[in-house]
Amino acid sequence: MEVSVTVNGVTHTHDVEPRTLLVQYIREQVGLTGTNIGCDTSSCGACTIHLDGEAVKSCTLLAVQADGGSITTIEGMAAADGTLHPMQQAFMENHGLQCGYCTPGMVMAATSLLQENPNPTEHDVRIGLEGNLCRCTGYHNIVQSVLAAAAK
Amino acid sequence: MIPAAFDYVRAGSAEEAISLIGEHGDDAKFLAGGHSLLPLMKLRLAQPTVLVDIGRVSDLSYIRDAGDHVAIGALTRHMDVETSDLLKQHVPLLAHAAGHVGDPQVRHRGTIGGSIAHADPASDLPATTLALGATYIAQGPNGTREIAASEFYQGFLTSALEADEMLTEIRVPKMNGAGWSFQKFNRRAQDWAIVGVAAWRRNGDSGVALVNMGSVPILATSVSSALAGGASIEDAAAQAAAEAEPQADLNASVEYRTHLAKVLVKRALTEAS
Numbered sequence: 001m002e003v004s005v006t007v008n009g010v011t012h013t014h015d016v017e018p019r020t021l022l023v024q025y026i027r028e029q030v031g032l033t034g035t036n037i038g039c040d041t042s043s044c045g046a047c048t049i050h051l052d053g054e055a056v057k058s059c060t061l062l063a064v065q066a067d068g069g070s071i072t073t074i075e076g077m078a079a080a081d082g083t084l085h086p087m088q089q090a091f092m093e094n095h096g097l098q099c100g101y102c103t104p105g106m107v108m109a110a111t112s113l114l115q116e117n118p119n120p121t122e123h124d125v126r127i128g129l130e131g132n133l134c135r136c137t138g139y140h141n142i143v144q145s146v147l148a149a150a151a152k
Numbered sequence: 153m154i155p156a157a158f159d160y161v162r163a164g165s166a167e168e169a170i171s172l173i174g175e176h177g178d179d180a181k182f183l184a185g186g187h188s189l190l191p192l193m194k195l196r197l198a199q200p201t202v203l204v205d206i207g208r209v210s211d212l213s214y215i216r217d218a219g220d221h222v223a224i225g226a227l228t229r230h231m232d233v234e235t236s237d238l239l240k241q242h243v244p245l246l247a248h249a250a251g252h253v254g255d256p257q258v259r260h261r262g263t264i265g266g267s268i269a270h271a272d273p274a275s276d277l278p279a280t281t282l283a284l285g286a287t288y289i290a291q292g293p294n295g296t297r298e299i300a301a302s303e304f305y306q307g308f309l310t311s312a313l314e315a316d317e318m319l320t321e322i323r324v325p326k327m328n329g330a331g332w333s334f335q336k337f338n339r340r341a342q343d344w345a346i347v348g349v350a351a352w353r354r355n356g357d358s359g360v361a362l363v364n365m366g367s368v369p370i371l372a373t374s375v376s377s378a379l380a381g382g383a384s385i386e387d388a389a390a391q392a393a394a395e396a397e398p399q400a401d402l403n404a405s406v407e408y409r410t411h412l413a414k415v416l417v418k419r420a421l422t423e424a425s
Contacts, residue, residue: 001160018160018203040153041191043342045257054231054260060190061261064160065183065207109257116256130341131255 003067007032008076016063023047025063026073034074034104038133045132048105048112049073055112057131074104077111087111087149096145098136106132110146120150155193162205166291166320169206174293174316176202182318183207184227184266187258188275212265212320215239221287224322226265230277231256233264243324245332245352249280252334255342269319271304271311271368272344276336278305279369280350281322283361289321296320305368330354333423335416336363339403346403347412349392351420356380360420365396365413372396375417385425389418 004013007030014029026049027033035058038046042060049058050072077085084092087107097103106129113120113128120128125146126139134142161176163169173180181200183189184207192198206212212227215236222243224233233239233250240247253259253267253276267277268288281288282301290297290313304312313319332352336345348363358379360372374394378387398409 017157019155019157021154024154040194042187042254042258045255048257051260055257056260057257060187060258062160062183062186062190064162065186065205113256127341128256131257 001064003063005063005066005068006070008072018062018064020063021059022049022051022061022063022066023058025066026058026071032073032075036101036104038101038105043133044102044105045109045129046102046105048108048132050108050112053112053115055109055131072108074107077107085111086152087114087146090145090149090152091142094141094145094148096138096142098134098138102132102134102136106134106142110142110149113146114150118150120146122147125150153194155190156196156199158193158200159202160205161202163209166206166209166212166318169204169209170291170293170316170318172204173318176204178315180204182269184269185229185261185263186266187254187262188266188270188272206318213263217242218323221323221325224264224324226269226319226321227263228265230254230259230262230264230267234259242326243284245327245334245350246277246280246284246324248332249276249334249350252276252336258342264322265319268304268322269311269313271306271309273305273308273366273368273370274344274364275369276334276345276348276350276363279348279361279363280334281324282369282371283350283352283359284324284327285359286325287323288319289323290314290317291320292317298323302371308367327352328354330357331424333420335420335423337412337416347398347409347416349413349416349420351417351424353379353421353424358421358424360392360417362392362396362413362417365393365398365409367397367399370396372417375421379421385418385421389414389421392417 036046038044180202212225214225335349362370374391392413
């Protein structure tokens with residue numbers, strides 16, 4: 001089935017099998033591998049992207065469900081000149097990552113969180129990131145990063 | 153993990169969806185948000201040969217004041233239930249419980265109708281709507297019918313919906329100022345409840361339902377009878393597991409679940425009083 005999606009502002013059209021997962025489509029057909037596959041069971045949040053402006057887990061969506069949609073991945077966060085998105089900058093300044101595997105998903109979930117709640121408390125951030133796991137257990141600095149981005 | 157191969161068709165309306173599912177027979181499934189079905193398909197616990205995608209039937213996404221109840225379209229997402237001012241005002245227990253389904257990413261896609269039709273006893277919204285005395289509307293090739301939540305859940309992941317019927321609306325009575333509580337006990341924030349309780353109280357009336365205490369969501373009628381008869385919260389909560397048939401799993405034994413149900417019902421009734 002033909003699927004047409006806009007990824008980071010660029011329209012892509014591909015013929016896909018209906019069972020193709022959105023994350024697979026993004027990584028293998030669009031060729032953007034910044035979105036990671038972690039648990040593959042919609043638990044860990046490593047595959048979080050924005051679909052039509054909201055954070056979703058791309059391992060639990062079919063590419064055909066996103067047909068006609070607008071997707072932002074971690075590659076679409078920085079400006080064209082390389083200037084980091086304020087959330088990325090905050091993660092860098094606050095050491096919000098250790099091994100980095102969960103980071104793309106954390107950044108995407110955190111930016112979606114701030115869209116819905118621009119002035120979160122620390123508790124709001126912790127609850128708001130309940131769908132993202134960091135197996136380095138580096139949550140403290142991740143939460144600090146999100147709070148720092150919110151304060152910018 | 154990638155699901156087994158299937159054919160995919162997209163429905164533009166409830167009528168078209170019902171006609172498509174009728175055409176394709178027992179091996180076809182409705183796909184709403186997909187957040188219950190796709191995980192099962194990835195694990196090969198479900199292998200439908202046709203998916204009828206109803207995710208774009210946007211006229212089934214609504215929350216309306218209907219006098220004595222609030223009518224919620226089956227394709228309304230958890231996030232929209234959670235943040236609805238109408239529900240916060242008239243059915244705050246449901247809005248609150250919807251905010252505890254999965255995590256924000258899941259709530260951006262999962263739908264109330266999908267969760268109820270999936271009929272998972274460990275899910276939050278089947279038990280919550282059961283406690284509230286909701287009525288579900290099913291549409292089939294010959295029209296619509298009402299199914300009481302108390303008649304809907306027939307077995308593990310099995311509902312009263314016929315193969316060619318689609319859940320289209322959930323009607324939830326207004327709570328009219330009743331006290332309420334939602335208790336969810338789990339290990340990680342995003343997990344299913346090991347045991348959960350949805351409860352409301354208003355004068356002598358109450359509704360208490362249990363999450364993950366049997367093969368279906370459980371209406372704890374003995375608790376409500378005890379309260380109506382003037383029992384204390386402690387004595388009523390001691391009846392929490394009277395209707396339940398809990399099973400053991402990795403998280404908890406039968407004894408542990410039974411104990412937890414009593415503790416959580418006591419907390420819920422205290423908070424709702």
